[in-house]
Amino acid sequence: MSETRGRLGRHDLAEAARAAFGARELVSAERLRGGSKKGVYRLTLDDRTTGVAYVWNADEDYWPDAASPDHSDPFGHSTGIGLFEAAHAALSGAGVRVPRIFLLDRSKTLLAGDVAVVEDVRGGTLETLGDRPRVLARLGDTVRSLHRTRRAHYGRPGADKPGLPVQDVVLRRALDHLAQAAARVREIAAVEHRLASVLRERHAAVEPRAEYGLIHGELGPDHALVDEHDQPVLIDIEGAMFFDVEWEHVFLELRFGENYRYFHAASLDDRRMRFYRLAMYLSLVAGPLRLLDGDFPHWEAMLDIVDQNVVRTLGQLG
CATH class of the missing domain: 3.30.200.20 (Phosphorylase Kinase; domain 1)
Known part of the structure; x- marks a missing residue:
């Protein structure tokens, strides 16, 4: 490497x-x-x-x-x-x-x-600073402000090319990730058909939606810097898009754990959350494995992400 x-x-x-x-x-x-x-x-x-x-x-x-x-x-x-x-x-x-x-x-x-x-925001990331209730509360407000910014079609800022219904895009991607994961992870291969059935069942339960919120796309504590005024500053923003905000919330609950309480919103669609959890976990198995096909140097961290999300994926069958 x-x-x-x-x-x-x-x-x-x-x-x-x-x-x-x-x-x-x-x-x-x-x-x-x-x-x-x-x-x-x-x-x-x-x-x-x-x-x-x-x-x-x-x-x-x-x-x-x-x-x-x-x-x-x-x-x-x-x-x-x-x-x-x-x-x-x-x-x-x-x-x-x-x-x-x-x-x-x-x-x-x-x-x-x-x-x-x-x-250069020098206050550190929330990942390195640990539990900072004041900053977390402000980050929760930031996320809510972000998600209140809406438009009638999903996609990248500045792009206006509606395609398949958003839940169909997620299903197609998740099935592809499932196939990639099954080809490389024995535990996933053993239950590939069951996982595909669960994906399709959860997808079928999602109703159409005509409005989408602006999301960061990968907002974990490593992507939130803290400035000299204890204000959160978002970085690694290239994945920002208008999308179902539930996609962001699945990632937030995964990455922030107990501190997800600062972000939870009562208006979230439970059926979307269930569907997107499994799709997200599969993406966090297949994606890091694909990255490791190259010469990315920090392979231990990527393997840890894979291992954690294999467990999460299998837990969706319980």
Whole structure:
């Protein structure tokens, strides 16, 4: 597994830093851990000012055979400066705190790839800070504000191409993930037909819907930074889309555990929640296994996600 593929240094990022911050000298560029689709680098200038550079190019994307982003597919490979810019505008418009943008550059003259330079929020993530009731309460308010932003069709911000009913999109994707998981996980293979039947039964119970909320798409405690005023700041936003808010809530309850109480909404559709739980768990088995077909370096964390979600998937048959 490669630890250095795509790693840029101070000289590689100097032009981007100059374009974002002016004549100050870039003294260091530290690649931050995490991120499988883009490179994330902390830039430190000679006056101790810092920023964060997002770099999108083939070397920074660890997903095997990753396709170009398709704005018409809500579950398409969610990466790229275009998705970032559209998501940033949509979330900001919904009153959600996201890092301020200092530079967006598609010219590929500053470095090999597209680059954004944004505010460096240094308070840490909720994952590293632990139980912070004040911040969690504010994050709950942020999520509710996000989900109240609605439109009549699902999909990426700025994309207007309605397709299959949203629950049909989820079913098709979940059955594909089930087949991928069954091909690689013995415990899933043993109950593949039962799981397919449960997916279809839960899908059939979902009634059509004509309005969709704006969701982050992957909002866990690792994607919520905390600023100096204890305000949550959302990052890794390229997966934002208009969708059934229940999809987000399934991920929130999975990632926040007991702290999900800060996010729960009485208006959620229980039938959608049951269907989306199983679909989500299958995606968190198949997705990390696919990532590990490449040379993503943090394979232990991915295998842990797989193991946890195999258990969750099998638990849906109980």
